[in-house]
Amino acid sequence: MLTKALILGISVLPPLPPTTAAHDASLVVYERTGGFAGRNDKVIVDRDGTATVLSAGHLTLTSTELRGLTTDLARITTTWSSSAGCQVADHFTYTISYENWRATRCHEIPADWRPAVDRLDALIDR
Template sequence: MLAFTGPDVLVTYERTGGFAGIQQRVTVRNSGNALVNGEWVALDDGELRELRSALDGIYTTRSSKAGCRVADHFTYTLDYRGHRATRCWLPSDWRAAVERLEALTRR
């Protein structure tokens, strides 16, 4: 899947797994342009501000295998501020950011 990296990237989010084998990927640039499952979308100033605020609340920066032994589970990966972590159970401090990132996949 097409993606981009570099200093202009604010965050990259991936959700994979589940019974249907879902693969979602969202990469948001600092400018507010986002690549969502291969399609470009633009966040307005309010959306970008809310996403940044939600991301600032993240303190879980390590990967964990806890919860991964469940059949058809989802795996969540966040790459933010130089940390890349994959979790099989969504940490509570990720929830606000993930909700905003997943909302972009429903546009």
């Protein structure tokens, strides 16, 4: 079957899941990459409190955790990307996709991101 698929140019792989918060069920998509160890962390939190952590599988946020995360995300006003700090060796790159924006920051994140990033990092470390 794989040989026929290759000859006919048909893909036998399933489609990849959506990767942005534009997906209706997603509240936020958070990515943290880089560092000395070359991390590649990703968390997708759905509006119902289901979190998919790339390295750990599925988690369910309590209603208090979900409310806190939603509040922290809504308080973010720095919604543009910046390449400042990207030249630092072994830096982390942080990307948040929330509502109608997606922004990436390197090395240091804006103060208004910190509460949400801390919550999302805690999900990665669970």
